[in-house]
Amino acid sequence: MSRKVCAQIHLDAVVHNYRLARAQAPGAHAVAIVKADAYGHGAVPVAQALAAEADAFGVACIEEAMALRAAGLGAPIVLLEGFFDADELPIIAREGFWPAVHSLHQLEALEQAQLATPVPVWLKIDTGMHRLGVQPQEVATSVARLQACNAVADVVLMTHFACSDEPDKTMTLDQLACFDQAAGTLGLAASLSNSAAVMAWPRAHRQWLRPGIMLYGATPFEQPNPIADQLQAAMTLSSEVIAVREVPACETVGYGATFRCDRPRRIGTVAMGYADGYPRHARNGTPVVVAGQRAQLAGRVSMDMITVDLTDLPHAGVGSSVELWGRQLPVAEVARWSDTIPYTLLSGLTPRVPRRYD
Structure with missing residues (x-):
């Protein structure tokens, strides 16, 4: 008798949870985050289940993105850590990936690149997480350089919250204020909301949501949340x-x-x-x-x-x-x-x- 260990993946639950995320901001788009093999659920099957629903997919790196393309997924794919070497840029342009730009060396690589097709980029702003991102005072200059770059088609602003899963903490409000000041009057689309912010911080919804853990039916909160209570285990x-x-x-x-x-x-x-x-x-x-x-x-x-x-x-x-x-x-x-x-x-x-x- 074979060992009876199994992880049953409920794809209908993933679809339900994605729709629940979208319902929190009906006018926004949503990137389905499928990095880390869709949090252990299988990136390709999950993306295939969401193919008719998701506006885009989000992964950590180009290898994860290429696995989705190899499986026939044609939707835009956001590279959340951007590119690591300039020689990835022709592949990014060819495959229609959307790289994050979080560092000066990435910006310079784009300025020097000769691409057959310009790529949309997501400029990451460090509003307090202090892992990746340009400094708030560098945003206007960085946007101007990107918009002047032949390799860049469009710019979306993004940031990441440190404490959005703790609604009682004020740091998310501080990060929101920092982001809004840095974005100023640039008039660009923005992406701020991870799963916790989708469910608990409507002020952060903007044009692009980034639901991750909630797609898989798990709450990021320690305390009950009326939206998280509607999630289905995947x-x-x-x-x-x-x-x-x-x-x-x-x-x-x-x-x-x-x-x-x-x-x-x-x-x-x-x-x-x-x-x-x-x-x-x-x-x-x-x-x-x-x-x-x-x-x-x-x-x-x-x-x-x-x-x-x-x-x-x-x-x-x-x-x-x-x-x-x-x-x-x-x-x-x-x-x-x-x-x-x-x-x-x-x-x-x-x-x-x-x-x-x-």
């Missing part, structure tokens, strides 16, 4: 119970003996471990769903297996289905128990886990 990660042990009181389970039985307990072993992408730091008590009912991790996650407490689930046994996250158990809940975020869990799923699509 991945169900599942396995089966492969063994059951009756463990006496005071005995321990798993590496490090981190779980001690306070009474006789029935422990199930599940084919799923950190080599599959399940978080090693998931604590005792992390929820799972066994045969439709909630159970808890009992013992440290190992490379290929986890152990769960089946004491109160007498109907569960070898062959019982186990949902690690998905439609019955939000991935964000598992992430909280693991001291991490849903992005890490979804994008960290390893190739050992087969993806199946419905």
